[in-house]
Amino acid sequence: MPFEFTLFLAMVGVFAVCAFAVKLPVSLSMLAAALTGLLVSGNGLGIRHLVEGTFGYVDTILVIATAMIFMRAVQESGALDALNVVIIKRFRTVPALLLPMLMLVAMFPGMITGSSSASVLTAGAVVAPVLMILGLPAAEAGAFIALAGILGMIAPPVNIPAMIIGGGIDMPFVGFEVPLLLLTMPLAVIFSLTIGLKHVKKLSWEALAPKLDTETYERYGIRLFAPILVVAALMVLGKVVPKYFGMGLPVVFLIGAALALFVGKRFNPLLAAKSAVADALPVLGILAGVGMFIQVMTLTGVRGFVVVSALSVPPIMLYAAIAITIPLFGAVSSFGASSVLGVPFLLALLGKNQIVTAAALSLIASLGDFMPPTALSAIFAAQVVGVEKYSRVLRHLVIPSIVILAWALVFIAYSKQIAAMY
């Protein structure tokens, strides 16, 4: 048994004990696992390595933090409530359209931030009560927004797992929009209908209206949506004419957040920013922890062990290995799984269309957010809908997860044909 395997077991073991038995947050459990790796491998405390590892995500931390501030500002201004009113009013009689619309709203923050937690905690928190008003039981509503979280995270324009996987083979994050849309949008529609349709009651507007915040929209009207539209426009311009609008997402989000101060309900920007960052901290902490964990894995040779082991799998077993190991490792973090396993699997899949394959691998990696013990997306969703045990939400995610896996594997198997379609 190679020493790296022992080390890997020690690190994962310490992580599991800290996360399950001691009930430490994932961030601290990662830190403990990384420290264990350093000590057992004879690297001492390795403070330099722990600190250096976090820098892999310093830009991502800024993106997520500013995105959360923007989403909080939009929420406080009343724009999200108003958006729901508009959607329900217009589409309540056609639930087959309404449910996918709500799914899209819930996905939006994940699409622009690349973080499932950002989706669940912001737009998910607004959509979930609406779903329950429409008749969904709490656990199903939780599953709905948890799925929206990971599909939003994978949907374009921002998909961090795909960026991580592509970065590992010097592939720019360019040309991913269409395959990512093909991967996520059909699933978004299907899941919204299969989870929601059987529960949705057709209600009259008079019955629904008292349960919704209709006042904000009546008072401020369409201008409430200005920050969302400006942010969307700046993001598009940043892609189309990067020379003039390549200011980066953090600046775009802060412009949107500042605008939200003036278009709707008044709120205290400092307190809103503080609580937005507080909501983001568990995720940001996990990023910092994953950075430390990966640095120590690389330093000690555990990363090489994992990569070479994954590459040693016979070709017939390759798909099975992808389907099992990536989500399992995703329990540590979906970003970590993308970096540690996504890259070598992409290398092992040479001969496939690289963009479609990387996109599909990123979708598989996103399932890590459902994987206990961390199960970020599911835990946050349970919190949002007020379900005590997140396993109740998780139960409704098992079948969708299998569907996601199968769908992604189909994309890998037929990557060339799919790439030829667009």
Next chain:
Amino acid sequence: MKILYLGIAAAILALTAWNLWTEKDWRKQATAAMVAIPLLLRVLLIK
């Protein structure tokens, strides 16, 4: 652009530190500290 981003990093760092000091649970405080580390060293132009 660098100055602007250093400003953003400093602002997020300040909000993180504020949360660290108002948070009741030490585990959440420690998580905030982990996030503060790269922000602080970047703002100081050390790393």
Next chain:
Amino acid sequence: MQKNHISAAIISILTLAACAVAGASFLEHRKVEPIVRGPGVTEVVKLSAWYAGLAGTPADTDVYVFRGQNPGGSMLVIGGTHPNEPSSFLSAVLLIENASAESGTLYVIPRANASGFTHNDPQEGAPLAYSFTLPDGSKRTFRYGSRATNPVHQWPDTDVYVHAASGQTLSGNETRNLNRGYPGRTDGTLTEKACYGITEMIRAEKIDLSIDLHEASPEYPVINAIVAHERAMPIASQVVLGLEFSDITIGLEPSPKNLRGLTHRELGDATDTLAVLMETANPSQGRLRSRTDEALVLTGKDPYYVKAQKLGRLYVPFDEKGHPIEERVGRHLTAIGEFAFAMSGEYPDRPIELSGVPGYDDLGAKGLGAFLRTAD
């Protein structure tokens, strides 16, 4: 004091202590190691002599000039484009400390991306430095750097890097990659300015041949190879044959026309120089490597690469002997000698004759430390 303020204070102090410990090592990384002038160096000039915009920036760097006794052609060796590829930097150092030009002029830049030497890439677990023991028992230590410019000097990266001259897009982190920024520009990033300085130097000095030294991870397809601009192909083919006589197998690849910003494409297009790039095999920058430490950098021995070779995943032979630094530097230096020889044959009116360049077999037998001079 409230209970949560006590824990906050403790955590804050621990955090600041960790920042101080790590910060000290990050700052230490900026100290420039000495390179000792050998007998052949006639001048040391800053790159900013050719492009004043670099003066006082972290991208300004030393250019070592070797003017030969006899007139002839000129050759530039670019080391340290990627400071995590040590054979590139060390080949330049050994030239500076040992070589002389008999005919023509040799220019050597050991730290083309000077900023990249001041930090390590996150999540790579790289050693800060590596050392050699000299015959007199003294030690020489060199920094192991990053592939890219230090973000402290250039930040943030744009989401997508647009190569200015062609409009080609690459992932944002390539913004700080010196070998994606050529021919460079004056109103661009620090990295692009460094590229511009090197391009300007080649133009002003009418350098006949430019060699950019690199290393690649063993699982990367372009390895143990010369990549040559189309105008440099005839010379490069002669070098491949010449190396075969020394039992050094090397591949020859044409510079892709559609991959922009790299030396072998842009320096050849933007100037009259013959542009080539050379790669050796460096497991310490690869994804499949085992424990990352100074020993791996120097010996190039790695059990997981041996395993990966057996699985058919590599583009370079890899056995238990690894790819020691002496072999990698020896390949580069021997090829540089062959290039000088081939140039002199092809352009007899502009000969480049070098002496004192450590040989491949000598390096293997005596070790690299034997060719370093004692630093004060």
